[in-house]
Amino acid sequence: YSLSKGKGNKVSAEKVAKITTVNGPSDEVYPTVYTGKVVRPLRSLDPQQAEYQGLIEITEEGTKRGEVYPFAIISLANKTDCLQKGEAIKFQLCTVALTGQKLAYDATPLQRGTVDCVKDQFGFINYEVGDGKKLFFRVNEVLDGVELQPGDEVAFSVILNQCTGKCSACNVFRVSEGVRPVAAPRPDRLVHRLKSITLDDASAPKLVVLRQPKGRDNTKGFTAERKIRQAGVID
Known part of the structure; x- marks a missing residue:
């Protein structure tokens, strides 16, 4: 490629010609599919970012959990995908034959x-x-x-x-996280009633026994002897 300066005195590449193919037949692609999240997007999404490559962290349980791998546009299964920071994806790993770098491969948003x-x-x-x-x-x-x-x-x-x-x-x-339901406040009438209730025994309402329980013959209950009856037999 050749370099040129455009508006804003920014340097850009022109007449770009492909010399070698990355992620081609010579690259070693590992079969394991991982689940991860984007911890740094590509510079195309954040022009203020110094690094061109993005980073993906493996989030699934296993020996590789927490490991971080770089990714580029060639790492995307669909080159039009714009992976945002924090976005969950699934991907494989490959070793680029030209550089020996381990790179994310076939990255797909979940x-x-x-x-x-x-x-x-x-x-x-x-x-x-x-x-x-x-x-x-x-x-x-x-x-x-x-x-x-x-x-x-x-x-x-x-x-x-x-x-x-x-x-x-x-x-x-x-x-x-979604919006959590908030418990509805108690009605004012219940709040005022609770405030008026006191636990002082002196002012608490009292119950007074007016009469003792009696049967129809003016005797105390549970004094008559119960008869043993057989099921299905009526006296």
Whole structure:
């Protein structure tokens, strides 16, 4: 390529010609698919950023959890995707033969939706798939052990069960918390009533026994001897 200066005295490349292919047949691509999040976007999204490459951190449980790998435009499965900071993605790793650098490969943003409900060990996400508008997920598929609540925004991958033919969500990652319901305040009449109640025994209302319990023959109850009866026999 050749360099030229345009408006604002910025240097740009012209007449760019490809010399070698990256992520080509000579690059070693590892089969393992990881779940991670973008910790630094590409410079194309943040012109103030000094580094050109972005960074992806592995978030799923395992020996590589917390490891960070660079990515570039060539790392994207769809070159038009604009990966934002904090966005959940799935990706593979590859070693570039030309430089020996380990780079993210085939990076794809995860699907997004909101949690509809959570019941015991499973829940549902508002996401249109197949004939339904709810996507099933298991609690053990939620990353970082987060307890999801209805309304939380989550990112996830969709997998198809070959036996049942139904889809479900895996690698569920909470992107943001939903609005939590706020308990309604007590009515003013109840608040005033509670304030007027005192726990002082002297001023508390008292109950006075007016008469002792008596039977129809003016005798105390539970004095008559009970007869032993057989089931189904009427005297």
